Each structure stands twice: as structure tokens, then as C-alpha cells.
Amino acid sequence: MRRATLYRYRLPLVPGTVLRDRRVTEREGLLVQLCHGTAVGWGEVAPLPGFSQETLAEAQAAAQTGLAAWRAGGAPAQSGLPSVDWGLSIALAELTGALPDAAEFTTVPLCHGDPDALFTRLAGQPLAKMKVGLYEAVRDGMLVTLLLEALPDLRLRLDANRSWTPEKARQFARYVAPALRARIAFLEEPCRTPQASRAFAQESGIPLAWDETVRDSGFQVQAEPGLAALVIKPMLMGSLAQVQARITEAQAAGLAVVISSSVESSLGLTQLARLAAWLTPGSTPGLDTLSLMAAQLVRPWPGSTLPLRPAADLQEVWSC
Numbered sequence: 001m002r003r004a005t006l007y008r009y010r011l012p013l014v015p016g017t018v019l020r021d022r023r024v025t026e027r028e029g030l031l032v033q034l035c036h037g038t039a040v041g042w043g044e045v046a047p048l049p050g051f052s053q054e055t056l057a058e059a060q061a062a063a064q065t066g067l068a069a070w071r072a073g074g075a076p077a078q079s080g081l082p083s084v085d086w087g088l089s090i091a092l093a094e095l096t097g098a099l100p101d102a103a104e105f106t107t108v109p110l111c112h113g114d115p116d117a118l119f120t121r122l123a124g125q126p127l128a129k130m131k132v133g134l135y136e137a138v139r140d141g142m143l144v145t146l147l148l149e150a151l152p153d154l155r156l157r158l159d160a161n162r163s164w165t166p167e168k169a170r171q172f173a174r175y176v177a178p179a180l181r182a183r184i185a186f187l188e189e190p191c192r193t194p195q196a197s198r199a200f201a202q203e204s205g206i207p208l209a210w211d212e213t214v215r216d217s218g219f220q221v222q223a224e225p226g227l228a229a230l231v232i233k234p235m236l237m238g239s240l241a242q243v244q245a246r247i248t249e250a251q252a253a254g255l256a257v258v259i260s261s262s263v264e265s266s267l268g269l270t271q272l273a274r275l276a277a278w279l280t281p282g283s284t285p286g287l288d289t290l291s292l293m294a295a296q297l298v299r300p301w302p303g304s305t306l307p308l309r310p311a312a313d314l315q316e317v318w319s320c
Contacts, residue, residue: 003035004067006060007314011265012294018134019263020050020161027263028056030063031298031314032091034070041095042298044235044268045087051236051262054081063088064318071320078239085239090271093240103273104281105302108157110288111147119150127155127185129286132172133163141175148180157258157286159188159231162212166196173204181206186228189213201226209258214246221249230255231286234272235262247279260286265297266304 011027018024029046045063047054054062062084066076076088093099111118111130122128130147132140148154164172169190173181186209191197194213201208207228213219214230215237221230230250234243250257259276261269269287276285290301296308 001037002071002073003319004071005033005035005319006063006067006317007031007033007311008060008317009265009297009309009314011297013263013292014294017292018131019048022050024049027265027293029265030056030060030087030317031265031267031311032063032067032087033311034067034091034095036095039095039097041091041093042267042271043087043089043091043094044264044271045083046235046262046264046268047081047083048235048262052083054083059084060317067318068320082238083235085242086234086237089240090234090275094271099240099271099274100278101274102277103270104277104285105273106284107273107287108284110286110291111156112291115143115146118147122147122151122154125151125154127157127284129157129159129288131161132158132187133160133190137164137168137172138175141172144172144176144184145180148176148183155183155185157185157188157209159211160190162189162192162197164191166191166200169196169200170203173200173206176206178205188231198224198226211260221246221253221255223253223255228256229258231258231260233260233262234275235264235268243275244279256283258283258286261289263289263292265293266290266301266306266308267297267299269301270299 008030032043034041045059047059062079062081066088070076078085109128111128184206186207188209188211190200208226209229209231211231237243247257257280259272259280272287296306298311300308
């Protein structure tokens, strides 16, 4: 017998958390639980404010429609809402055993907080990620230089979320010496348009990675000068099948692929870690966003000391 349940969650975020251009205090979303006989599968449906087109209310309505179809013996149709298609498809993959258990729990630390504490946390780390573009480009360039000079074994992944004009991007680059630029693994979406980002990569020699561009209408995966990687955020992309297809295309083109989080709960992050081990072995995923949260949800992340909220404490909003 099939049974489907939707739970709603709210998780506090650490003070000062910024998503694109807005400060946020909590992460909201839905957890999907599928049961069929003794098998159970979980998924997360959590549109990301400032990035997802769909609202949480729209996602819940579409999820209920898809789950009702599954409960009746069919398969959920593609809703066209990425968070819903991802959450339902990964729950089905877990239910059927299609999602392997092996996981890549090594992740890339996210740079935030007090600089002195940051140096201590990053000591000995080979790779870290830093958000840039939230403040002045000159400040970003100085901080990147400070980190790379203080930690000579460190390489950085940077993410600008299309924040800079070409001139702002150049200001950033002027404060990072060419010798240090070689230790930037890539810079995601530095400028407001892909064309400007391409020009900046060619001018600065800093490798480029596509993130938002991957989800633009009409985007075609192809190798191009200065492009190092594609960053895949499944919650923003769509179903597991869509994610697999994009990864396959990128790997065929000789591009690196990085699985990255959309500030999911610990449950969603553990599934992304399994996805990374399965589809992008050898590429360390970007899943350190649990450090922004005050609690874990249903499944713990190995080594985390945050309190764990069990399913019994969640608000059930729909079942069939």
C-alpha cells in the first residue's frame, strides 16, 4: 500500500545570513515522505528565496497534485517547478533504491564570520568557498588576497551571483595579484551577463564557472575559453533525470561539475552528498550551508553537533 505525507519545517538561520540581496532569518520548506510496503523514501521541496521562481505555497500545491497521482498508482508528472520535481524524484529514487547509499561527506568550508576565527577554521584546508559581491569589490579583493597570503596551501572557489558590473569586476581583480589568481579554482558568475563574465575571465585569467547561466533558457553545455566548471543546484534545476542529463553533458564536454546546495536541511544535504558520490566522484561538493543553520532535520550530517529535530516534531500539512 502506498502512502504519501508532506511536512512543513522552519529552521532558524544564523544572524546576518544573506541570500542574494536580502537578509533572511529562517529557512522554510517541505519534506516529502513516501511509504510503499516496508520501503520509505524522503525528499525535500524548498524553493530558495531570491533564486527560485516558485513560492512555497505554489510548491506545496504542485507537490500535493503529484503525490496524489503517485498514491493512486501512477507517477508524478513533471510540474515545471524545479523544487517540486527535485523533491519528489529524489524521494522516489530513495524509495526504490535508485539513489546509492554511499556519500561524499567531504565538503568545501564556507567562509563567513569573524576573520580570526576563519583563519583558524581554514588552517590545513585545501579548498574553501567565499561569497563575493555582497560588499565593495575592493574589499572582496583585499580579503581574498589576505586569505591566500595567510594560508599558502589554500585554494578558493568564489561566487559573485552576477553582482558586478565589468568595472567592479576589474576593481576586484586589481587587488588580487596574478600569482594569487592561480589559486582561485573558479569564480562563479562574476558579472550581470554571461557575455561580460566571459570577457572578465579572458582579461583577468581567473577561471569561470556557470551557476545561474546553467538554468537560463536556451543554455547549451559546451567547452569554452576560460570556463572551468558547471555548478549544479538540484533544488533550482528540476528532477533527478534533468540533473543527471546536465551532468552527463558537462562531463562529455570535459567540464568539471560541482554539486552545490540551495541551503537545504541536513536531510537534503545528506542526499546531495549521496548524489555527488554517485554522479560526480572526485569533485568535492559545496554543501557547507548547514553551518548557517541552528538545527538539523530528520537525518544528521556526520560530525555535526547541532540539535536534531525528528520527523515526529514536524507539522504534517497533507497526507494521502
